[in-house]
Amino acid sequence: MSAALLERPLPSGKGDAAPFWQAVREGRIVLPRCPACDNFVFPPRPHCPICHGRHLDWVEVSGRAHVYTATVVHRATHPWFMDKTPYVYALVELAEGVRLPTQIVGIPPEEVEIGLEVEPVFERVDDTHTLLLFRPAGPAGG
Numbered sequence: 001m002s003a004a005l006l007e008r009p010l011p012s013g014k015g016d017a018a019p020f021w022q023a024v025r026e027g028r029i030v031l032p033r034c035p036a037c038d039n040f041v042f043p044p045r046p047h048c049p050i051c052h053g054r055h056l057d058w059v060e061v062s063g064r065a066h067v068y069t070a071t072v073v074h075r076a077t078h079p080w081f082m083d084k085t086p087y088v089y090a091l092v093e094l095a096e097g098v099r100l101p102t103q104i105v106g107i108p109p110e111e112v113e114i115g116l117e118v119e120p121v122f123e124r125v126d127d128t129h130t131l132l133l134f135r136p137a138g139p140a141g142g
């Protein structure tokens, strides 16, 4: 197996989503929102798909979210994940309605349920990569 296949697949951090990944590196979540029609635009792109507005504002959000759907991965689809199974691949829905693909950590996979309240975990990989994962939310206000 080639060495490249054993490297962790990581987002490039470039392109339309660059401000998103920059914020994640800083431990924050920002999303593009169209000021003309007030819709969040995700995944990030150069213009609003609803009203075709070309100016988008990047807005910081709280990260409060719940599990929209989830699956337990037992068979890795990339060699790097082979010894990481089982893990939970999920879509979480932020309070703002945006759904993010992510991984749920800090809980046994079989205990992850749809609707579970979660909070962000910023996992620093190296100087240029930080991943946005989620874990069960702590007590309210905590």
Ligand SMILES: [Zn+2]
Pocket (backbone or CB within 6 Å): 034, 035, 036, 037, 038, 039, 048, 049, 050, 051, 052, 053
């Ligand atoms: Zn718009």
